[in-house]
Amino acid sequence: xxxxxxxxxxxxxxxxxxxxxxxxxxxxxxxxxxxxxxxxxxxxxxxxxxxxxxxxxxxxxxxxxxxxxxxxxxxxxxxxxxxxxxxxxxxxxxxxxxxxxxxxxxxxxxxxxxxxxxxxxxxxxxxxxxxxxxxxxxxxxxxxxxxxxxxxxxxxxxxxxxxxxxxxxxxxxxxxxxxxxxxxxxxxxxxxxxxxxxxxxxxxxxxxxxxxx
Numbered sequence: 001x002x003x004x005x006x007x008x009x010x011x012x013x014x015x016x017x018x019x020x021x022x023x024x025x026x027x028x029x030x031x032x033x034x035x036x037x038x039x040x041x042x043x044x045x046x047x048x049x050x051x052x053x054x055x056x057x058x059x060x061x062x063x064x065x066x067x068x069x070x071x072x073x074x075x076x077x078x079x080x081x082x083x084x085x086x087x088x089x090x091x092x093x094x095x096x097x098x099x100x101x102x103x104x105x106x107x108x109x110x111x112x113x114x115x116x117x118x119x120x121x122x123x124x125x126x127x128x129x130x131x132x133x134x135x136x137x138x139x140x141x142x143x144x145x146x147x148x149x150x151x152x153x154x155x156x157x158x159x160x161x162x163x164x165x166x167x168x169x170x171x172x173x174x175x176x177x178x179x180x181x182x183x184x185x186x187x188x189x190x191x192x193x194x195x196x197x198x199x200x201x202x203x204x205x206x207x208x209x210x211x212x213x
Contacts, residue, residue, distance in 0.1 A: 006036070011121075022036040023197070028197070031201075059077070064080050064167075068135075100164070158186050160192050
């Protein structure tokens with residue numbers, strides 16, 4: 001178990017939206033660290049050197065576009081990380097997620113409504129505006145494959161099969177596994193880690209039990 005984990009949520013995801021996952025990472029039955037800090041993806045892009053030293057000694061767990069701003073960590077676990085996607089597909093996926101009435105939520109989990117994402121984007125409008133555009137050519141699996149030395153404690157990639165953005169690519173999972181990244185397809189939608197963090201951590205723990213160091 002790590003002493004501390006840094007959780008990096010994705011585009012427009014607030015600290016409050018991420019707290020359920022952070023709590024499970026530190027206090028749940030499948031905890032991976034003793035305490036957690038949440039760092040916004042835009043804050044990382046804005047001042048990467050501010051967090052570099054801390055990340056190099058800690059477990060980093062990213063959600064969605066969060067991985068795009070992380071270049072070094074003791075170990076990284078990337079959840080629902082992007083693969084190359086057309087901008088119109090990204091926009092359509094965001095709309096589907098925002099108005100998904102069928103998403104399941106564990107007790108005590110709140111989505112925060114539509115205002116929170118707007119406020120998050122407004123904190124760093126220029127940086128946040130670039131993220132959906134960058135996703136068109138960004139491959140999380142390839143980033144992890146190409147940067148083994150940056151994550152000496154391990155590289156794990158978890159997608160969920162019903163990801164509304166279409167990031168769940170079986171070929172990306174297979175390529176990652178073939179090139180030293182531990183990758184698995186789990187159950188759930190794009191925000192499963194945020195809305196159902198207990199179940200997500202249970203799935204992750206089951207998967208990690210298979211990992212060979």
